[in-house]
Amino acid sequence: MRVYQFTEQAYFPTWNDHSGSLRVILPNRKCDPHVAADLFHRYYDEYQLCDEIGLDIMLNEHHQTATCMSSTVVVGLAVLARATKKARLLVLGYPIGHRPDPLRVAEELSTIDVISRGRLDMGFIKGIPYEIPASNRNPTELMDRFWEAHDFIIKAMTTHDGTFNWEGEFFHYRQVNVWPRVWQEPHPPIWSTTGSSSQARVLGERGYVMATLGTGFGTRKLYDAYRKGYVAKFGHAPGADRFAYLGLVAVAHDKEEARKRGDLIAGYLRTSAIVHVPFRNPPGYVSPEDNARMLRGETPPRGFTKDGRAINIHATSxxxxxxxxxxxxxxxxxxxxxxxxxxDHCGGMGNLLMMGQAGFLTHEQTVDNLTLFSREVLPRLKAYQQPDAEAAAKAVAA
Amino acid sequence: MLQPAQSAAGSLVVEGTRIDMIECGAGRPLLFLHAENGIEPAAAAIEELAKAAHVFAPTHPGFGRSELPAGMRSVDDLSYFYLDLLDQLDLRDITVVGVSLGAWIAAEIAVKSTARMARLVMANAVGIKVGDRESRDIADIFALTDQEYLELTYCDPSVGQRDYKALPDAEVLAAARAREATARFAWNPYFHDPRLKSRLHRIRIPTLFLWGSHDRMLSEAYGRAYCAIVPGARFEVIDRAGHFPHQEQPKVFAERVLAFAGNK
Known part of the structure; x- marks a missing residue:
């Protein structure tokens, strides 16, 4: 198993000082650039520590929010491509349906892949609903743009013998020829995220690494949808390395200390949904059928315990x-x-995306959390024998 | 001829796209283009109009149960769709009436061709940019709570309130589709076409702007500025109505339209 450390690089000093929205409309006057600089350097230090202790690194971006200062993920990737030596650098993700210019994305990511000498993992994502106001991209055609941008970026990264032409529905170029050329052949590994079974199947058909975030014991059905798509396309079962899961991780020798850290890291869940209501569900982000159910007040719970009890992960113990x-x-x-x-529940999961820092967890606590995990948990996870992939795929087919 | 109550299921196919259309009443022909809130809130106004006009009230592509053709994503596309519809039904000397988004569609039709049109009525019309680049002419309805939206768009917000738990499934789905289709056509640029203003001089048929007095999504000044660009257009205010005057004052709305159209 690989383990990627992840932090949202929050500007937590204002978490208790907002008027009902930590995202989109929270005035940036509440962001002190001197404090932000200290936080950025601290978060990069923690990422560099990961490089030294055998953890891989995951970065993301969000916009106009105190929950995540990384508003342009390529900056963090650039810093870490130079400042680290061994860790893989996963961007999860790059919201390519929002970007006005996918050629620029191909150039940025190719450059990161080269500077890091082939350590980039390339996660393309739809983006959460609250990203729409910042890009002003039409939410009703976001996924159409996503797939065209995806196709274009792959073509741009795999074309090496001169320019090509692209006149699509959304993007137009006539002389495409990306320099520098990507380090990893044919291109850096592609990852994506989803919470929907239909999209999971599509990702399976493409064989991309699929991550789910905080889906807990609802994860298996998404992985199984992926397995169906993968088996239909490739004729054999996907290995555990095709699956990733983002979980919060708090470890300490002392149980009480671990709980305390877990509670602080859970601050991520408690703050992530504090958003002015109109921005939570932009038109077209989900299907009209799902929106009709929401209008009726029928919103199914998303979190479940192992024994099937529904919980609200944004406000629970x-x-x-x-x-x-x-x-x-x-x-x-x-x-x-x-x-x-x-x-075991998932039938195999080969990439743990570990949120080992969030919110008010201090630098010292974070360093201890990461170090202890790396020393006492990681080696056992590396040695762990994943469940039989073919058996998991057969169980889906049956 | 279909009556409104029976004609909810009426539909027709235009260039391969099936849409719902209410056809009712008798008299000179009138094409009613509904607002972004869909066809259902227009039922009373359509009934009033049908007392003295032969009304054609289609449900726009992407709204209600009407199909959305692949690649249709702008009001410009919609205007060509309706030019095809007018050709197909061979309608002549028609009065085209639009409310808000429907009025924008009507203007986009009229700048292309008024060959089949006798008159144009634009109620609380969107479609152009009036203020400078940092002035928001049109409230950002997608950044409002439901209550804020109702207060800006209605004189009496209770008129716009809908109890989705009690409505039939088809109507709830229609509301969801209306929101999505509105975003598809009006997201960016927001509720306007930057090129439309410079084309409005091409509308050389009698035009009436109707304006709900309590519209706080759009100002009356916006409406008057819009009206001033259409050659010879008249401006009339409808009292005790907001952004959807056809819904809040269906009788007054229909009387003004029919009087202007010469149907009465």
């Missing part, structure tokens, strides 16, 4: 989060057992 497989928390032994139990 550390114990519930552990029961739901959203938070892996406890002593190194406990955390290891929780993670492999989750892998």
């Amino acid at each position: 550390v114990d519930d989060l552990i029961d739901a497989g959203v938070l892996f928390c406890g002593t190194p032994d406990e955390v290891y057992q929780q993670i492999i139990a989750f892998c």
